[in-house]
Amino acid sequence: xxxxxxxxxxxxxxxxxxxxxxxxxxxxxxxxxxxxxxxxxxxxxxxxxxxxxxxxxxxxxxxxxxxxxxxxxxxxxxxxxxxxxxxxxxxxxxxxxxxxxxxxxxxxxxxxxx
Amino acid sequence: xxxxxxxxxxxxxxxxxxxxxxxxxxxxxxxxxxxxxxxxxxxxxxxxxxxxxxxxxxxxxxxxxxxxxxxxxxxxxxxxxxxxxxxxxxxxxxxxxxxxxxxxxxxxxxxxxxxx
Numbered sequence: 001x002x003x004x005x006x007x008x009x010x011x012x013x014x015x016x017x018x019x020x021x022x023x024x025x026x027x028x029x030x031x032x033x034x035x036x037x038x039x040x041x042x043x044x045x046x047x048x049x050x051x052x053x054x055x056x057x058x059x060x061x062x063x064x065x066x067x068x069x070x071x072x073x074x075x076x077x078x079x080x081x082x083x084x085x086x087x088x089x090x091x092x093x094x095x096x097x098x099x100x101x102x103x104x105x106x107x108x109x110x111x112x113x114x
Numbered sequence: 115x116x117x118x119x120x121x122x123x124x125x126x127x128x129x130x131x132x133x134x135x136x137x138x139x140x141x142x143x144x145x146x147x148x149x150x151x152x153x154x155x156x157x158x159x160x161x162x163x164x165x166x167x168x169x170x171x172x173x174x175x176x177x178x179x180x181x182x183x184x185x186x187x188x189x190x191x192x193x194x195x196x197x198x199x200x201x202x203x204x205x206x207x208x209x210x211x212x213x214x215x216x217x218x219x220x221x222x223x224x225x226x227x228x229x230x
Contacts, residue, residue, distance in 0.1 A: 032216050043118075043205055043221030044157075051216075090157065094216055100169050106156045 003027075004093045006105035013081050014113055021076040021089050021108045029096025033074040035065055038088040038107075047089075050074060061085070081112045116140045118222035120206050126228045132194040135225045138187055139208030146189045147219060148174075148181055149205040157205075163189065164211060196229045203227070 004025045013019045025031055032051055036044040048059025055067045065076045076089060088109050094102040119138045127133055139146050148160040161171040161181035171181060178197070183189045193200055203226050207219040 034218055036219075036221075043223050044207075044219075046218040046220070049218055099211075099216055100162070102159075104157045104159070 004091050004103045004105045006089075006091055006108045008108050009106075010109045010111065012111045012113065015083050016080050019078050019081040019085070019110065019112070021091075021110060023074045023076065023091030023105060025072050025074065025091075025093040025103075027093055027095040027101075027103070028098070031096050032094035032102075033065070033067060034092040034094075035059065035063070035074075035076050036090045036092060038090065040087075044090060047076070081110075083112050083114055086110055086112045116220075118206055118208050118220050120204075120222040120225050122225060123223060124226045124228075126230065127196055128230050129197055130195040131229075132192065133196045133200075133227060133229075135191045135204055135206075135227070137189040137191075137206030137208075137222060139189060139206070140220055141187070143208035143210050143220070145209045145211050145219075146183060147207040147209070148189070148191050149207065150202045151205060151224075152202045160191070160204075193227075196227075198229045201227055201229050 006023055034049045035047040037047050038044045047063050048057050050057050050067045058064045063078050065074055067074050088107045090107050091105040121136045144165050146163040150158045158173055160174040162169045163183050166183040180192045203224045205221050205224045207221045209219040210217045
């Protein structure tokens with residue numbers, strides 16, 4: 001089945017440490033990949049996307065993500081976490097062969113402790 | 115600062131009542147999405163419009179839910195009759211598709227629906 005998976009419900013990291021939030025996908029064709037963040041009682045906000053080109057994409061608030069075609073992954077990273085990064089993160093993917101089909105992951109709760 | 119707006123922000127109603135949620139997409143955007151978010155199910159896509167035409171509503175319970183775009187500035191999601199299991203936060207999002215180039219979605223603040 002075509003989908004996107006976020007294997008970790010929750011990620012805990014100390015402030016100042018690097019963080020990684022994992023995402024793997026399974027769709028046909030060349031995917032369009034996105035990361036969104038959701039703060040409490042708010043809608044989702046776009047962070048970054050990969051369409052084509054450089055496998056490392058940079059986005060808002062110092063986040064970046066690396067597209068790895070062989071591992072079908074698009075992990076979100078940040079070199080130094082802030083307490084204010086604590087939020088719910090969603091990975092999303094659009095099917096490269098059927099643009100009417102796209103999928104959101106189940107979300108990963110990031111907790112950054114002081 | 116262009117934003118997606120949703121009304122109402124909160125709605126409490128009794129089982130069996132009709133609920134209408136409204137969304138104003140960002141001006142110039144040609145796609146509109148309706149999502150439902152619950153703790154148990156996460157984020158579920160209910161409906162997807164491009165240029166006001168419905169492209170995918172396979173995630174929407176057809177017997178009680180309906181989604182429309184009367185014009186380019188208004189999208190509606192109706193539930194009739196509502197049930198307690200419909201209690202959730204409903205998000206509207208809009209975006210701009212240009213041929214095969216698909217852009218990110220911009221989400222509204224959501225409508226928190228409670229059905230008693």
